[in-house]
Amino acid sequence: MMGAEFVALSLPPILIGIFAAVACALPGNFLLLRKQALIGDAISHVVLPGIVGAFLVTGVVAAWPMMIGAGVAALIAVGMIEAIRHLGGIEPGAAMGVVFTTLFAAGVLLLEQSDTSTVHLDVEHALYGNLESLIWLDGMGWHSLLDAGALRGLPPELPRMALTLLLVIALTWLFWRPLTLSTFDEGFARSLGVPVGAVGLGLVIVAAIAAVAAFDAVGSIIVIAMFICPPAAARLMTNRLEVQIAWSVTFATLSAVLGYVLAGYGPLWLGFQDAVSAAGMIATVSGVILALAAVFGPCRTRAGTA
Amino acid sequence: MLLEALTLQLGYNATLVTIGAALLGLAAGATGTFLFLGKRALVSDAISHATLPGVALAFMAMVALGGDGRALPGLLLGSAISSAVGLLCVSALTNRTRLSEDAAIGAVLSVFYGLGVVLLTVIQSMSSGRQAGLESFLLGSTAGMLWNDALVIALGGALVLALVALLRRPMTMVAFDPEFAAGAGMNVHRIELAMMGLALAITVVGLKIVGLILIVALLIIPAVAARFWSERVDHVVLLAGGIGGVSGYVGAAISATAPGLPTGPIVVLVAFGLFALSLVLAPGRGVLAAILRHRRFQARVHVRQGLLALAQGQPIYEPLTLRLMRGRGLIRADGVATKAGRAQAARALLDERRWQLLRSDPAHEEAAAHYDGLTPLESVLTPDQLRALDRGLRPGDVQAGALQ
Known part of the structure; x- marks a missing residue:
């Protein structure tokens, strides 16, 4: 399990899974504290019309146009949600529900209408991703990690996801102070001159970037689960934001590794032959972690109640 | 062609689907109004995604018992049980921990959905699972709808409507002012559960036609659209039912006119069209x-x-x-x-x-x-x-x- 086969078949997907999970969990912490946790859910639904639209425009299934299309769709969705909220005086949850279901429906319709039979583009791919297929054929063993030629054969999702993660970390670190201030006490932040609206929009955009990049590699289930479950479990462990973020990164990493291993090897251990969906298993593991935190977490109850 | 579809002259299956979709939209619109008025519209999202593991488990159970895994009543029963479990998880996470409801909703929907996907891949590796076609529950599939399926949908929808009519007063009070309702001696928790239970029933009934991802739209959009036209709850409920019913009917009719027009998305888009009209044109609250x-x-x-x-x-x-x-x-x-x-x-x-x-x-x-x-x-x-x-x-x- 730890030999050459592992490096070629399991290392890249596990790394991609970890990067994607952490990249989503970091902004997820702030979204959770701002009671905007479902933004991740909405974004991952509207990614579908975005990628289908990008395919219709460019005619090819390529990563960059699709990510741009998904990003544009996410921005359109956020704009529509805000417009419906303000023009119609609708509460945010319902406005979100109207927008993401409509855009998702439009995406499905576009997909059915366009001739995508020749290319690999379908709803299931969008939902589950294909983590298992991101293998590294040039990886002959651990020594390949030092071989430039072999490294060039890595699945392109890996560097892209790593880059996204670095971007998310850098932005979180750079904007730490305005972000935390406006998350916990918007009025105070505004009185200090923090552009609260811009910070909120920036957070949503970063979340969208993470969601779109991760979605390309691992499908939207992991994206939704990682936005919410690790931060929520971490929130039940501590009262301090720094510690919460550390916990959430730990939980996200743990979910990715355990989920992938259980999906790949669990059925074999139980005597079955085929592996199960890694994306689904990662989401499931993150749910189990959240359930454990909800039952045993030291800070699980609201302040003031027993 | 569209005229023929609207007057139900496009054959047996199209007629069945159109009537079924209209009934579903009617019941979903009326039920969703209470969720929307109680500011809990997105709970339906958790409910609908939580149906997936139930569908898969029911399929496996029926195959294990030697039956046909695709029997609709069995699959619907399974989905009802698993989404009820999901609902209880949302309510437990919200009441017992410090997490807010939206986080609980997101956690439940993603985890249950993930579990469902795992189970679907298990089914695919089972010998009898290759043609299960359970993926059709994601987006709905009306092509092979049978008389019995339509009957299940019609009966379920009618039952939900009757319960909505029966429970409309307590549900209205709880949606607007839970504390007052509690003060008036109502069991708020039980009424909320009933509200969610009705949404759950709609979700389960709608799985076949619009699928689990888009049923949320039928619970939310008609209610939001109807709210523009009236300030009275009973009017909003009736209007939402009407808007839902029209969306279902017209959407199903349009989708019957040509291939490549899946029913669920078309119904949702028609509903959104009616919503957009309401947003712009409604007197009083309209733009x-x-x-x-x-x-x-x-x-x-x-x-x-x-x-x-x-x-x-x-x-x-x-x-x-x-x-x-x-x-x-x-x-x-x-x-x-x-x-x-x-x-x-x-x-x-x-x-x-x-x-x-x-x-x-x-x-x-x-x-x-x-x-x-x-x-x-x-x-x-x-x-x-x-x-x-x-x-x-x-x-x-x-x-x-x-x-x-």
């Missing part, structure tokens, strides 16, 4: 009505200011004011006041003086609260009060004002 209101208000302010300027002999430069006053025949094209303009200007100035007097007198505090610079004082005070007030005006005040 168009708001724009018209704004324009009328703007015109009143401009004309009033123009009249005051006329009365005080000041020139008017503002183009919109000039245009409005010309349109009303208050000034001539060269800007000189007409007879009607002079009369109205004098009246506006008198009104302004009266208001000034009124607002400087604490005895009239209550009437002074009506001051907005536009309302004529005649509509606030009685003629007697006006006469009493006029005694306080300096003699010739109005004329003096006009000469300034």
Whole structure:
């Protein structure tokens, strides 16, 4: 399990899974504290019309146009949600529900209408991703990690996801102070001159970037689960934001590794032959972690109640 | 073609689907209203995604028992059980921990959905699972709808509607003011569960037609659209049912006219079209009505200011004011006041003086609260009060004002 086969078949997907999970969990912490946790859910639904639209425009299934299309769709969705909220005086949850279901429906319709039979583009791919297929054929063993030629054969999702993660970390670190201030006490932040609206929009955009990049590699289930479950479990462990973020990164990493291993090897251990969906298993593991935190977490109850 | 579809002449399956979709939309719209009014619209998202593991487990159980895994009643029962478990998880996470409801919803929907996907891949590796076609529950599939399936949908929808009619009063109270409802001796928790239970029933019934991802739309969009048209709960419920029903009927009919038009998405898009119409056109809360209101208000302010300027002999430069006053025949094209303009200007100035007097007198505090610079004082005070007030005006005040 730890030999050459592992490096070629399991290392890249596990790394991609970890990067994607952490990249989503970091902004997820702030979204959770701002009671905007479902933004991740909405974004991952509207990614579908975005990628289908990008395919219709460019005619090819390529990563960059699709990510741009998904990003544009996410921005359109956020704009529509805000417009419906303000023009119609609708509460945010319902406005979100109207927008993401409509855009998702439009995406499905576009997909059915366009001739995508020749290319690999379908709803299931969008939902589950294909983590298992991101293998590294040039990886002959651990020594390949030092071989430039072999490294060039890595699945392109890996560097892209790593880059996204670095971007998310850098932005979180750079904007730490305005972000935390406006998350916990918007009025105070505004009185200090923090552009609260811009910070909120920036957070949503970063979340969208993470969601779109991760979605390309691992499908939207992991994206939704990682936005919410690790931060929520971490929130039940501590009262301090720094510690919460550390916990959430730990939980996200743990979910990715355990989920992938259980999906790949669990059925074999139980005597079955085929592996199960890694994306689904990662989401499931993150749910189990959240359930454990909800039952045993030291800070699980609201302040003031027993 | 569309006309034929709308009059149910496109064959047996299309007719079945159209009627089923209309019934589903009707029941979903009416049920969703209470979720929306209680600001819990997105709970339906958790409910619908939580059906997936139940569908998969039911399939496996039925195959294990030697039956046909695709029997709709069995699959629906499984989905109902698993989404009920999901619902209880949401409520436990919200009530027992410090997590807010939206986080609980997101956690439950993603985890249950993930589990469902795992189970689907397990089914795919089972020998009898290759053709299970359970993926059709994600987006709905009406192509192979049978009479029995339609019957399940119709009966389920009718049952839910009857329960909504029965429970509408307590559900309304809980949706608007849970504390008052508790004070009135209602079991708020149980009524909330009933509300969610009805949404769950709709979700389960709708799995076959629109699928689990889009059923959320049928629970939310009609209610949000209906809310624009009325301020009364019973009207909103009826309207939402109507909008949902029309969306279902028209959407299914459109999708029957050509291949490549899946029913679920078309129904949702029709519903969104009705929502967009409501957002723009509804009287009172609609965007168009708001724009018209704004324009009328703007015109009143401009004309009033123009009249005051006329009365005080000041020139008017503002183009919109000039245009409005010309349109009303208050000034001539060269800007000189007409007879009607002079009369109205004098009246506006008198009104302004009266208001000034009124607002400087604490005895009239209550009437002074009506001051907005536009309302004529005649509509606030009685003629007697006006006469009493006029005694306080300096003699010739109005004329003096006009000469300034």
